[in-house]
Amino acid sequence: xxxxxxxxVGLETHCQLATASKLFCGCANAFGAAPNTLVCAVCxxxxxxxxxxxxxxxxxxxxxxLALGCxxxxxxxFDRKHYFYCDLPKGYQISQYDQPFCTGGGIALASGKFVRxxxxxxxxxxxxxxxxxxxxxxVDLNRAGVPLIEAVTEPDLSSAxxxxxxxxxxxxxxxxxxxxxxxxxxxxxxxxVNVSVQRPGGARGTKVELKNLNSFANVAAALEHEVARQxxxxxxxxxxxxxxxxxxxxxxxxxxxxTKEDAHDYRYFPDPDLPLFTLDEAHVxxxxxxxxxxxxxxxxxxxxxxGLSAYDAGVLTASRATSDYFExxxxxxxxxxxxxxWLTNEVAALFSDAASGVRSIDELPFKPFDFAELVELARTxxxxxxxxxxxxxxxxxxxxxxxxxxxxLGLETVADSGQLERWCREALLGREKIVADVRRGEEKALGAxxxxxxxxxGGKADPKAVRxxxxxxxxxx
Amino acid sequence: MSDATALERVxxxxxxxxxxxxxxxxxxxxxxxxxxxxxxxxxxHSGPRGALHGLPFAVKANLCWxxxxxxxxSALLAGYRAPYTATSVQRALDAxxxxxxVANMDEFGFGSSGxxxxxxxxxxxxxxxxxxxxxxxxxxxxxxxGSVAFALGSDTGxxxxxPAALCGVSGFKPSYGRVSRxxxxxxxxxxxxxxVLAPDVERVASVLGAISGADERDSTCLPEPxxxxxxxxxxxxxxxxxxxxxxxxxxxxxxxxxxxxxxxELERLGAQVLEIDLPHTHAAxxxxxxxxxxxxxxxxARYDGVRYGKRERGDGSLxxxxxxxxxxxxxxxxxxxxALGSYVLSSGYYEAWYVQALKVRRLIARDFERAFERVDxxxxxxxxSLAFALGERSADPLAMYAGxxxxxxxxxxxxxxxxxxxxxxxxxxxxxxxxxQWIGPHGxxxxxxxxxxxxxxxxxxxxARPALAQEAQR
Ligand SMILES: [Zn+2]
Numbered sequence: 001x002x003x004x005x006x007x008x009v010g011l012e013t014h015c016q017l018a019t020a021s022k023l024f025c026g027c028a029n030a031f032g033a034a035p036n037t038l039v040c041a042v043c044x045x046x047x048x049x050x051x052x053x054x055x056x057x058x059x060x061x062x063x064x065x066l067a068l069g070c071x072x073x074x075x076x077x078f079d080r081k082h083y084f085y086c087d088l089p090k091g092y093q094i095s096q097y098d099q100p101f102c103t104g105g106g107i108a109l110a111s112g113k114f115v116r117x118x119x120x121x122x123x124x125x126x127x128x129x130x131x132x133x134x135x136x137x138x139v140d141l142n143r144a145g146v147p148l149i150e151a152v153t154e155p156d157l158s159s160a161x162x163x164x165x166x167x168x169x170x171x172x173x174x175x176x177x178x179x180x181x182x183x184x185x186x187x188x189x190x191x192x193v194n195v196s197v198q199r200p201g202g203a204r205g206t207k208v209e210l211k212n213l214n215s216f217a218n219v220a221a222a223l224e225h226e227v228a229r230q231x232x233x234x235x236x237x238x239x240x241x242x243x244x245x246x247x248x249x250x251x252x253x254x255x256x257x258x259t260k261e262d263a264h265d266y267r268y269f270p271d272p273d274l275p276l277f278t279l280d281e282a283h284v285x286x287x288x289x290x291x292x293x294x295x296x297x298x299x300x301x302x303x304x305x306x307g308l309s310a311y312d313a314g315v316l317t318a319s320r321a322t323s324d325y326f327e328x329x330x331x332x333x334x335x336x337x338x339x340x341x342w343l344t345n346e347v348a349a350l351f352s353d354a355a356s357g358v359r360s361i362d363e364l365p366f367k368p369f370d371f372a373e374l375v376e377l378a379r380t381x382x383x384x385x386x387x388x389x390x391x392x393x394x395x396x397x398x399x400x401x402x403x404x405x406x407x408x409l410g411l412e413t414v415a416d417s418g419q420l421e422r423w424c425r426e427a428l429l430g431r432e433k434i435v436a437d438v439r440r441g442e443e444k445a446l447g448a449x450x451x452x453x454x455x456x457x458g459g460k461a462d463p464k465a466v467r468x469x470x471x472x473x474x475x476x477x
Numbered sequence: 478m479s480d481a482t483a484l485e486r487v488x489x490x491x492x493x494x495x496x497x498x499x500x501x502x503x504x505x506x507x508x509x510x511x512x513x514x515x516x517x518x519x520x521x522h523s524g525p526r527g528a529l530h531g532l533p534f535a536v537k538a539n540l541c542w543x544x545x546x547x548x549x550x551s552a553l554l555a556g557y558r559a560p561y562t563a564t565s566v567q568r569a570l571d572a573x574x575x576x577x578x579v580a581n582m583d584e585f586g587f588g589s590s591g592x593x594x595x596x597x598x599x600x601x602x603x604x605x606x607x608x609x610x611x612x613x614x615x616x617x618x619x620x621x622x623g624s625v626a627f628a629l630g631s632d633t634g635x636x637x638x639x640p641a642a643l644c645g646v647s648g649f650k651p652s653y654g655r656v657s658r659x660x661x662x663x664x665x666x667x668x669x670x671x672x673v674l675a676p677d678v679e680r681v682a683s684v685l686g687a688i689s690g691a692d693e694r695d696s697t698c699l700p701e702p703x704x705x706x707x708x709x710x711x712x713x714x715x716x717x718x719x720x721x722x723x724x725x726x727x728x729x730x731x732x733x734x735x736x737x738x739x740x741x742e743l744e745r746l747g748a749q750v751l752e753i754d755l756p757h758t759h760a761a762x763x764x765x766x767x768x769x770x771x772x773x774x775x776x777x778a779r780y781d782g783v784r785y786g787k788r789e790r791g792d793g794s795l796x797x798x799x800x801x802x803x804x805x806x807x808x809x810x811x812x813x814x815x816a817l818g819s820y821v822l823s824s825g826y827y828e829a830w831y832v833q834a835l836k837v838r839r840l841i842a843r844d845f846e847r848a849f850e851r852v853d854x855x856x857x858x859x860x861x862s863l864a865f866a867l868g869e870r871s872a873d874p875l876a877m878y879a880g881x882x883x884x885x886x887x888x889x890x891x892x893x894x895x896x897x898x899x900x901x902x903x904x905x906x907x908x909x910x911x912x913x914q915w916i917g918p919h920g921x922x923x924x925x926x927x928x929x930x931x932x933x934x935x936x937x938x939x940x941a942r943p944a945l946a947q948e949a950q951r
Contacts, residue, residue, distance in 0.1 A: 041561050045779045047549065047662040048541045048563060050695050080775055082822075084799050091778020137795065139783065267822040269831060272666035272772055274696055 005197045005234075007227050008205065009157035011219075013170060014148045015180040016125065016188040017060040023124045023147035024051030024094065031186045035140035043145035045089025050273050053078075057147035060179050061101060061122045062279065062287045064149055067177040067294055068170075070105030070120055072284050078122075078274045081266045086139050087127035095123035097268040101279065106153070107169045108296070115166050116154040123148050143187070149179075155194065160223035167191060167216050172295040176320045184215050191219055196240070197230045205230070206240040210254060212247050222247035226254050298323060306336035315344045321361045328368035329375070338379050339372065346392055347371075356396050365399040374402035381462045384454075387411035413462035417469075420461060424469045427452040438474050446470060483531030486626075487516040487575050490533035494577060494624040497945070501622055502599050503615040505538050506546055507578035515575045527573025528687050532626035535580040535619045540566050540629055540671070541660035542576065549662045550582040550612075552595035553806030554786045563660020564695070565629055565671040565688040572687035577625055581615030585777065586633050586664040587810045588612050589880045591640075592871050595808055600867070601644060602943040604907035607864040610640030613674065617644040620674045623946040627675040627684050633664045634765050635859075635884025637672030638896040642859035642912020645898045645941055647929065648674045649681045651922050653891030654699040656685070657692030665772035666697070668765075668888045677939050678897060678929035682707050685922065699920075707927030712935070713747035715928060716852040722758035723857030723883050723914075731902045735911040736858045739899035739938070743856075746935050751852055755844040758886055760837050762878055765885035767821050767834035773811075774818025780806065813874065842890040849918045854928055858883055859896040859912035863904060883914060893922040895929045898938045910941070 019029050025042035041049040065072055079097035100121035107115050127144035131137045151170065157163050171182040171189060182189040191213050196205035210226055213219045225247075230240045245254040293301075295317045302313035317323045322343065329339050347364070350356040358364055364371075374395070378388040383406050394405045406412050414420060427449055428435060437445035446467060453466045481489075491509050498504055512533065519531055536542050539549040541559035548554035562570075570576060583593035591614025592598045599614040601607040602622040609618040613630030617640030620628050630637040632650035641648025649672055656671040663669060673684045683706060690703030719740055724733045740750045782788035782802030791801030807815065821830035848855060861882055870876045887894040899913035917925035933939045 044784060046541075046560060046785070047547070047554065047557070047779070048539075048559070048658075048660040049561075050659050050697075052694060052696050082775060082778055084778070084781055084796065086781075086783045086795055089779060089784060091781060092775055265824050267775070267819060267824075267827075269771060269775065269822050269827070272697070273663075 004199065005227075005231050006200050007158050008155045008196045008198060009159070009163055009223065010155040010194040011153045011157065011163060011166065012192045012194070013151045013167070014190040015064070015151070015174055015182055017057050017147040017149060018178065018180055019054060019056045019060060019147055021054055021056070022145035023054055023057050023122070024145055027145065029146050030142075031188070033142055035138070035142060038142040039144070043089065044141050045091075051094060051271075053274060053277065054147065057122065058101075058277075058279075059287055060147070061120070061149050062284065063177050063291060064151075064174055064179040065102040065105065065120055066284070066288050066291055067173050067179070068105040068107065068117060068120070068151070070102035070117060072102045072279055073099060074280070075099075075276055075278050076101040077276045078271045079268045080271045081123075081268055083264055083266060085126070085129070086137060087129040087141075087144065089127065089141060089144055093124060093126060094271055094274070096121035107166055107173070109162060109165050109169070113156070113162070115156045115162075118152045118154050120149050120151045123150060155196075160220040160227070163193065163223055164216050164220045167219060169295075172318065176292060176295050176298075176323075178292065178320070190214075193219060193223060195223060195226050195230070197227060197234065206242050208240060208242070209244040210247055211244060211257060214249070218247060218249050221249070221252060222254055225252060229254065295323075302336075308336060308340050312340045312344055316340060319361065325361055325364070325368055325371075329372040332369045333372035333376050335375065335379055338375050342371075342375050342378075346389055350392070350396060356393065358396050364396075366395045367399075370395065370399070370402055377402060377406060381413060381464060382406070383411050383413060384459060384462055387413070387459055410458075410460065412460065413465070414457060414460045415462075415465075420465060420469050421473070423453050423456045423461060424466065424473055426456060428470075428473065435474055435477075438471075481531075483516040483519040483573075483575065484513060486531050487512050487533050487577070490577055490624055490626075493622070494619065497602075497622050497624060500600060500605055500945070501602060501615075501618045502597055503581055503618040503622065503624065504535070504578040505548065505550075505581050505596055505615070508545060508576065512575050512577050515570075519573060519575070527571065528683055529569060530573035532574045533577045534569060534574050535578060535616050535625045535628040536566055536576050537613050537616050537628065537630045538579045538582050539586060539631055539662040539664075541662065542566055542579065545579060547579070547662070548595075549586075550584040550594040550596065551780075551807065551811070552787060553780050553802070555595070557786050559660070561660065563671075564657035564692045566660065568688045569629060569684065574627075574684075574687075580613070580619055580628055580630070583612035583614065583636075584808045584811050585662065585773070586612040586631060586636055587773070587814055589635065589639055589877055590614070590865070590867070590870065592867060593808055593810045598867055601864045602945045603645065603909055604864065605945075606866055607907070607909070608643065608867050610643035610860070610864065612636040613640050613648075613672070616674050617641055617646060617648070620644070620646045620676060621943060621946065623676075623942065627673060627680055629684075629688070630672050630674050631661055631664070632670050632672040632884075632888070633668045634769060634881045634888045637674060638884050638894055638912065638914060639860045639880065641674050641896045642898075642914070643864040643910065645901075645910030645912075645943070646674055646676055647678045647681050647895065647897050647933075647939060648672060648912075649678075649685065649895045649926065650887070650893065651685060651689060651704075652699070652893045652919050654697050655701070655704065655893070655920075655922055656689045657695040657698045659692055659694040659698075663772075663776040665769035666776060667772060668769055670888075678895065678926055678933050681895075682923075682926040682930065685926065689922070701920075704922050704926075707923045707930055709934070710927050710931055711747060712743060712928065712931050715748045715854065717743060717748050717750045718753035718848050718852030718855045719750055720753050720755040720758065720848070720855060720857055722755050727879060727882060728858055728861040729863060732858050732861065732863060732911050735900040735902060736856075736913055739913050740856060742936060743932065746932070753848050753852060753855070755841075755848060755855075755886065757837065757841045757844050758882070761841055761886040761889060762882055764834045764837045764841065765881065765889055766817065766878060767830055768838060768889070770814045770818035771822050771831050771834075772818070774815045774822065777807070777811065777815055782806070810874070838889045841886055845886070845890045845892060845916070845918075853917075854925060855916040857914055859914035860884070863902055863909040863911070887914075887916045890919070892919055893917045893925045895925050897929050897933065898941065900938055901941060908941075
């Protein structure tokens with residue numbers, strides 16, 4: 001059925017910029033403070049207060065634009081967008097209308113498709129209205145005036161999966177560029193979707209806007225549902241209305257929020273409180289020079305120069321923090337594969353285990369240097385993998401040098417050949433059948449001998465050394 | 478008076494202001510306790526004195542003054558206490574001036590008669606049945622009555638100059654951006670200027686010196702130091718342009734004659750008067766009302782009853798509350814301007830009205846640029862009419878708007894403009910003041926003030942005081 005339909009999707013993504021202060025005043029840009037504690041005369045819309053542009057926000061916006069390959073306008077301005085709502089203190093939002101600070105650019109998907117950006121503009125966030133507290137509505141203006149960029153794509157996406165991939169890539173790029181936290185749960189990333197369906201080669205379908213999408217999964221789910229709804233409607237002889245629909249994640253459906261007839265006239269006009277401002281080439285070049293390596297480039301380098309698998313490279317670059325941690329550890333231990341292996345397995349396991357007390361890479365209490373050393377101890381056999389795992393846990397509780405912890409916990413592998421031989425001989429006693437199997441060439445059987453040796457050693461024997469010693473003893477007997 | 482302590486001056490000013498208040502209604506509130514406390518502090522302080530040391534002044538009700546009711550003449554903001562102080566007010570205070578009270582005004586600056594104040598009109602000290610002009614109505618009345626040494630006002634299309642003219646005092650609108658707008662309750666952001674009213678130009682200049690200069694809290698404020706005190710100069714050789722359009726139809730012939738006589742005086746003092754043309758003058762009022770109303774409709778959007786000021790429940794919904802608050806809180810003129818401004822910004826009309834007005838605005842500015850290639854300063858009447866009777870124009874907004882014909886051009890071009898008294902015209906039992914407007918090139922604030930001061934050193938028009946002021950003199 002849907003093969004006969006083309007899906008046309010465009011995304012409008014709002015990202016809060018990770019500035020220290022708000023876009024037009026000195027209030028802190030922070031999440032989670034007590035309501036209405038991060039406000040001043042300017043961002044609470046007091047009479048007579050005036051906005052003053054925070055250049056840091058402009059520079060972060062610029063960084064986003066450069067990371068996404070956009071063209072930066074040499075001159076740009078702010079406009080007022082008017083509407084009344086209790087969380088909008090001035091009765092207008094300061095935004096950019098007909099002269100966004102950048103245009104063009106885009107993101108390449110894995111398939112090779114290039115999703116074009118129409119524009120990115122800078123604007124201030126509104127506050128937050130809370131309507132479910134009894135007879136009253138509450139307004140929190142902490143968020144009012146927080147800087148946002150809105151990135152608008154051309155209608156280049158043609159499936160929910162592509163939308164998901166685009167958003168994931170956008171988030172990675174903005175995080176890497178240090179532009180935004182892009183945390184949907186904290187509201188620092190928000191996404192509206194425009195979707196229509198049409199017959200291949202046919203006329204463009206009517207566009208429906210979807211709102212209230214609070215995770216990438218919801219974006220994809222809402223799109224799947226909305227596309228099916230539009231196709232079903234058209235195939236049963238109905239039509240698609242131009243409207244805005246809200247996604248109800250629990251019911252998994254979209255519902256009409258407002259129709260085209262309710263469309264607002266925002267009465268945009270240039271904000272007379274803010275002069276035109278220029279972004280000269282020298283400044284743009286300076287911001288460009290501060291741009292870090294972006295995820296796609298980093299992934300390619302991990303595979304090509306470090307010899308990592310594409311999968312590991314992908315996992316390591318899924319967040320800037322993980323990737324940076326990896327790079328820092330790499331400076332102390334030139335063993336990329338082992339470091340990657342430990343990060344993506346043993347360290348990742350800590351985050352899903354409440355007992356570790358560490359939920360993310362940012363919370364690791366030990367430095368990349370110590371992590372690098374631990375991996376080195378394991379790689380050179382100074383400690384067994386399980387011993388190293390024990391040290392890793394200990395490092396979470398008390399961030400000390402792994403070498404010290406190894407000694408304290410008595411986990412250093414026993415290199416004394418005489419001791420190793422005594423344990424091996426003891427393990428061989430009464431296991432003549434296994435020994436016979438090994439002699440016949442079934443080396444797999446050796447595993448059944450290594451276990452008991454490790455047990456006898458209390459975990460201090462290096463499995464590799466044990467294996468060699470056992471083979472030596474069996475062959476010699 | 479210069480030997481008097483600050484407290485003596487302030488006490489005298491408070492006594493006079495309070496005694497005249499029933500007749501003039503120049504003030505919305507007097508802060509007697511605060512003013513006396515401040516004056517006593519100044520007297521106790523032995524360090525260097527500020528340029529405005531001990532001068533009692535009035536603050537127009539649209540300039541934020543921390544902790545004091547700053548209602549901009551609007552019922553919607555009745556009871557609103559500003560949480561901060563405007564830069565201009567703070568700088569005046571820092572220079573040693575003592576704020577006496579809040580001056581009455583037309584709601585948000587919408588008007589030229591003071592009659593659009595939600596708290597009742599002020600009256601003209603020269604004739605209590607007449608308007609003092611507006612929108613800085615209370616400020617001009619208080620200065621003319623001698624209650625204060627100066628007043629801080631605001632001028633968007635003439636709101637300092639026109640009441641200064643009608644009340645016989647000196648009033649100055651600086652170049653746009655010369656004084657910070659931070660804390661000035663916005664009417665039309667691209668036109669609003671904080672201005673000064675005082676008995677003479679010298680006082681105006683010293684106040685401007687204190688309040689002008691760069692302010693990082695106003696992005697449209699010019700990055701220039703404060704205005705310096707104008708050096709005494711002569712009028713010898715100064716080329717004064719008299720725009721034909723400023724003496725034409727719509728200007729009361731008695732006003733025109735009075736101003737012409739003043740120009741002759743200036744010629745006798747060595748100035749050269751040249752006839753010039755400002756061909757787009759006729760378009761100034763319509764251009765001004767499109768631009769100013771558009772910006773006003775936007776600036777007034779914040780008065781929604783959510784965070785401060787008056788709130789009406791309406792039908793109980795959020796939009797109902799906002800609509801009810803705004804329709805009952807704003808006066809008729811404010812509602813008219815919001816409607817006009819919203820219309821010219823709405824999609825489909827924006828290009829034809831707002832964008833077109835901006836084009837004409839540039840033509841008006843170019844008129845001035847061309848004129849200043851030939852002359853040093855432009856002079857003509859400030860107001861086309863004498864102070865008119867209260868109630869005379871309140872039912873006819875267009876007649877009221879026509880009164881702004883000669884002040885709006887300099888506003889649209891962002892130029893410094895000064896009104897100085899230039900004579901009295903007898904009407905009925907009253908002597909009514911006429912104002913001469915001086916318009917200078919952008920940034921030439923000190924020059925314009927220097928010319929005004931030079932003329933006042935050589936003439937006596939600015940010394941004329943209404944009988945009421947003399948009667949109150951003790
Ligand atoms: Zn703030």
